[in-house]
Amino acid sequence: xxxxxxxxxxxxxxxxxxxxxxxxxxxxxxxxxxxxxxxxxxxxxxxxxxxxxxxxxxxxxxxxxxxxxxxxxxxxxxxxxxxxxxxxxxxxxxxxxxxxxxxxxxxxxxxxxxxxxxxxxxxxxxxxxxxxxxxxxxxxxxxxxxxxxxxxxxxxxxxxxx
Amino acid sequence: xxxxxxxxxxxxxxxxxxxxxxxxxxxxxxxxxxxxxxxxxxxxxxxxxxxxxxxxxxxxxxxxxxxxxxxxxxxxxxxxxxxxxxxxxxxxxxxxxxxxxxxxxxxxxxxxxxxxxxxxxxxxxxxxxxxxxxxxxxxxxxxxxxxxxxxxxxxxxxxxxx
Numbered sequence: 001x002x003x004x005x006x007x008x009x010x011x012x013x014x015x016x017x018x019x020x021x022x023x024x025x026x027x028x029x030x031x032x033x034x035x036x037x038x039x040x041x042x043x044x045x046x047x048x049x050x051x052x053x054x055x056x057x058x059x060x061x062x063x064x065x066x067x068x069x070x071x072x073x074x075x076x077x078x079x080x081x082x083x084x085x086x087x088x089x090x091x092x093x094x095x096x097x098x099x100x101x102x103x104x105x106x107x108x109x110x111x112x113x114x115x116x117x118x119x120x121x122x123x124x125x126x127x128x129x130x131x132x133x134x135x136x137x138x139x140x141x142x143x144x145x146x147x148x149x150x151x152x153x154x155x156x157x158x159x160x161x162x
Numbered sequence: 163x164x165x166x167x168x169x170x171x172x173x174x175x176x177x178x179x180x181x182x183x184x185x186x187x188x189x190x191x192x193x194x195x196x197x198x199x200x201x202x203x204x205x206x207x208x209x210x211x212x213x214x215x216x217x218x219x220x221x222x223x224x225x226x227x228x229x230x231x232x233x234x235x236x237x238x239x240x241x242x243x244x245x246x247x248x249x250x251x252x253x254x255x256x257x258x259x260x261x262x263x264x265x266x267x268x269x270x271x272x273x274x275x276x277x278x279x280x281x282x283x284x285x286x287x288x289x290x291x292x293x294x295x296x297x298x299x300x301x302x303x304x305x306x307x308x309x310x311x312x313x314x315x316x317x318x319x320x321x322x323x324x
Contacts, residue, residue, distance in 0.1 A: 041232035043239055044248070057249060065251070066235050070203035070228045077205055086206070087219065089227070089259070096253035 011084035012154035013116070013126030020113045025075030029063060031103035037067040062100035068107075068143050069095070072134050075109045085152030087125060095145040099136070106137045114146065124156030173246035174316035175278070175288030182275045187237030191225060193265035199229040224262035230269075230305050231257070234296050237271045247314030249287060257307040261298070268299045276308065286318030 038047035042064035045052030053061040101107065115129035127148055134143035200209035204226035207214030215223040225233075263269065277291035289310055296305035 037232075041236045043236075044243065046250075064235070066228070066232045069231065070199075073226070073228050074203045074205075081206065091256070091258035093255060093257070094253070095255070095257060097251070 013151040016128040024079035025109045027107045029105045058100040065097040087150040092147040099142045175313040178290040186241035187271045189269045191267045220262040227259040249312040254309040261304045
C-alpha cells in the first residue's frame with residue numbers, strides 16, 4: 001500500500017453558509033464509460049445497445065441514472081470534497097433524473113447551500129444541507145438532488161492545532 | 163454492433179400490487195470492485211486507502227455509497243427489471259446509507275410495493291412506488307430508498323399483440 005496522500009483541508013463547515021452557490025466541473029461523457037458502467041451495473045437495453053435505444057423513450061443510447069450520480073460525485077470530489085473536512089453524508093432526498101445524459105455530453109454542477117447548523121450532539125461538527133444540480137453543455141438541468149453533509153468546523157480544527 | 167437480445171417480458175405493472183414484497187440478489191462485494199469504483203467516481207481516502215480508512219469513522223475501507231446504489235441497481239436488473247416492461251424511473255426519494263458496506267460483504271435486496279396506479283395521461287402505462295432495502299450477510303439494513311417506476315400494463319401488451 002502506498003501511504004495516504006497528504007490532505008490539505010481548505011473547506012470547513014464555515015465555508016458553506018446558507019445561500020452560497022458554486023458552479024464547478026466539466027465532465028465529458030464518453031461512449032466507452034457509458035457502456036462500461038451499464039455493463040457492470042445497469043444492463044438495460046437502452047443503456048447498452050444502439051438499436052434498442054433507438055426504439056426507446058429517448059431515441060438513442062443514454063447513460064444510466066446511477067452513472068450520472070457517480071459522475072456528479074466525482075465532480076464534487078475533485079472540486080471541493082477532497083480538500084474539505086467532510087465526514088460523509090447520511091443520504092439524499094429528491095433525486096430527480098430530469099433529462100437523459102448522452103455520450104458526447106459534457107456535464108457541470110452547481111450547488112446551493114439550503115441550511116447550515118452545528119451539531120449539539122457532536123461538538124466540532126456542523127451539518128450543511130445542499131442542493132446539487134447537474135447540467136449538460138446546453139445548460140439544461142439533467143439531474144437534481146438534495147442532501148445533508150457533515151463537515152468539521154474550522155474553529156475546532158484551529159483549536160485542535162493550537 | 164450485435165443485435166439487441168430478445169427480451170422476454172414476464173413482469174408488467176399488474177405484477178406489482180400494493181403490499182407485494184420480493185427478496186432477491188446475492189452480490190459479493192470484492193475489494194477490487196470497491197477500489198475500482200472509488201478510483202473512478204469517489205476517490206475519498208476512506209474508500210481508497212486502508213490506513214486512511216483505519217483512522218476514519220468506520221475503522222476500515224468501505225464502499226462508496228454510490229457504489230452501493232449501483233450494486234442495488236444491478237441486483238434489480240438481474241432479478242426482474244430486464245424481464246419487465248419497465249419504462250424507467252423519474253427519480254428516488256429518501257435514499258439513506260444506513261450502515262457502511264465493506265469488501266467481503268454479500269448483499270441482498272428486498273422491495274415492497276407502496277403504491278400503484280395507472281396513468282391517465284399515458285394509456286397502457288402504470289406507475290408503481292417501491293421501497294427498496296439492501297441488507298448485508300448479517301441481515302443488517304445498509305441502504306434504503308423509495309422511487310416511482312413506470313411499467314407497461316399486461317392488458318395493453320395483450321391488446322397490442324391481439
